[in-house]
Amino acid sequence: MTTVLPPEPLADRARTLTPFETGPGTPAGRYLRSFWQPIARSVDLEAGQAQPVTIMSEELTLFRGESGRPVVMDALCPHRLTKLSIGNVEGDAIRCQFHGWKFGADGRCVEAPLQTPALLERVTIGTRPVREEFGLIFVYLGEGPEPEFPDIAAYSRAHGYGLASAPVLEAEVYRRYCNWYLNHENSMDLAHVPYTHALSANPELTRTGFSGDAAVVRDFTVERLEYGVRVEEVDDEGLHARVTVLFPNVMHLIIPMRIGTLENLYWRVPIDDESHKGFGIMSIHTDEEGAREWRQTQKELEEVAAKYPLTEDCAQQIIRGEKRLIDFVDHPKLQGIEDALTQQAMRHIADANLQNLGRSDRAILQLRRMFLSRVAEFVAGEPSASDIWPS
Ligand code: FES
Ligand SMILES: [Fe+2]
Incomplete structure (x- = not known):
């Protein structure tokens, strides 16, 4: 059962903490290390x-x-x-x-x-300690014995989906040249979608990426949960997107697609303080025909992708002024380039005090407060900070 709580203020003891630094011994680093973290895809290690x-x-x-x-x-x-x-x-x-x-x-x-x-x-x-689950290799880097592994399948089931038996189920990975927390906050930032992804949502120009639906500006709701923050875009036509951040560094994403529903779980894992990897369990809830269609399209797109640099490198070319986004309009991972572009163009460690946050940033603000409060609880040795997701 999901319990929605009133917005949480920033705890006084959390004011001096930062989510950006995660090296050994840092408060946020110790907190992240107290959970299982993915380090590689199974298929990438023979x-x-x-x-x-x-x-x-x-x-x-x-x-x-x-x-x-x-x-x-x-x-x-x-x-x-x-x-x-x-x-x-x-x-x-x-x-x-x-x-x-x-x-x-x-x-x-x-x-x-x-x-x-x-x-x-x-x-x-x-x-x-190592675990291999859903095509990802996880490691536990914390102090003391390893915690229980989160019941990913049960979490999905409790939210109305069957991730473990989805007809399309794959492990994904990408690298991004920016601090992990910038991408984590991006999960809560539905206001970026119509602008950051305007090109990939354009059916006149692209045959992949978001649907044209993504380019419409809509308001969204923000809920504080016991185990994270949820944002949801829903109107008379139904659900457009639901994103839940599960502490400390996981995003659960639900997006309706033409062939079914996309359900993703993504861990944002720091490589160092200036780069990170996204490790995902990507699933599509569809029928046999939808799965066949998706696989066929993916096969064709892989051939196209082989012609291009990786998404993070395409984004760097644009940031340096050598290319424009439109030059990558045929890139099968155009959405990934779009996200890499805006995030890598921020400072690696953003100075949160210089930002001007407004109403559309209220989920980002809530996540910052809650994340830092959990770090403070963890540093103080309070067991609640190490809770894993409910199923
Ligand atoms: S055996 Fe000598 S350095 Fe490893
Ligand atoms: Fe995005």
């Missing part, structure tokens, strides 16, 4: 493959053992501190490229050529 990962300014090694098990451990080999991700996966262990020390998935050093047996007893590498 068995036997290792890769470096940076999350919240922290470097890690991610690899998939030959059994298929994903493993996350510290970035550097404890011997001479080179990156373990350049090493080789053997079984469910990884061997350092430099002098061949080998570490099991539990972090124990199981081989160290030319060293004494005592060294094997002594040396370990830090590992992190």
Whole structure:
């Protein structure tokens, strides 16, 4: 059951906090680390493959053992501190490229050529709890034992959808060259849609992207919930968009489409304080015919996408004045370029005090107050700050 609460003021103890800085030891960083966070798509990590990962300014090694098990451990080999991700996966262990020390998935050093047996007893590498769900690999970076994993399917069901059995269900990822919180706030900013996405909503020019419906300026409602903030655009014609931010960094999006209903869950995960990734579980609730049509269109669009740089790089070209948005009108991810454009053109860490917020920004303001208050509660050790979403 959703409980709608009156607007929340900013708690006094939260006034000096910031959501922008998330490196190790920062208040917002510690808060985000107390939840499971996605670090990669499953399809981007083959068995036997290792890769470096940076999350919240922290470097890690991610690899998939030959059994298929994903493993996350510290970035550097404890011997001479080179990156373990350049090493080789053997079984469910990884061997350092430099002098061949080998570490099991539990972090124990199981081989160290030319060293004494005592060294094997002594040396370990830090590992992190890992889960693989809905095509995404999640890691827990917080202090203490890992929390319960959010029941994503139950949350969807409780809101009238069946994410787990949607005919179209895919994991998505993109990178954006701006602070994570700018994108998180954008979730609450329905006023951006008719302008930021004016081009992709134009059916005369584009065959993909938002429907023309998105270019209409409509008012929206804002609700404070126990676990986040919800904005909704609804009028006599019905629902146009419903976006819920689930603390700390998840967006749940519902948008009616011609072939059904789009339901997305997106995590905004800082890479560092000046860039982040969006990891999504994208679903379309449609019939078999709708799913077939969508897959066919996607296949065609992938071929077109291969001709272009990534969305974040297209946006940078526009920001530098080398290109215009219209130059990317055929880009299958035009909407992504549009969002990247406005967000990357902000300062990486926006000075909130210089902004002039008005009525259409009330959801942004509510999110800021609530987010910082949760960070303050977390720092003070209050357990309510670590609540996961209700189902
Ligand atoms: S640095 Fe890794 S084995 Fe020497
Ligand atoms: Fe947008």
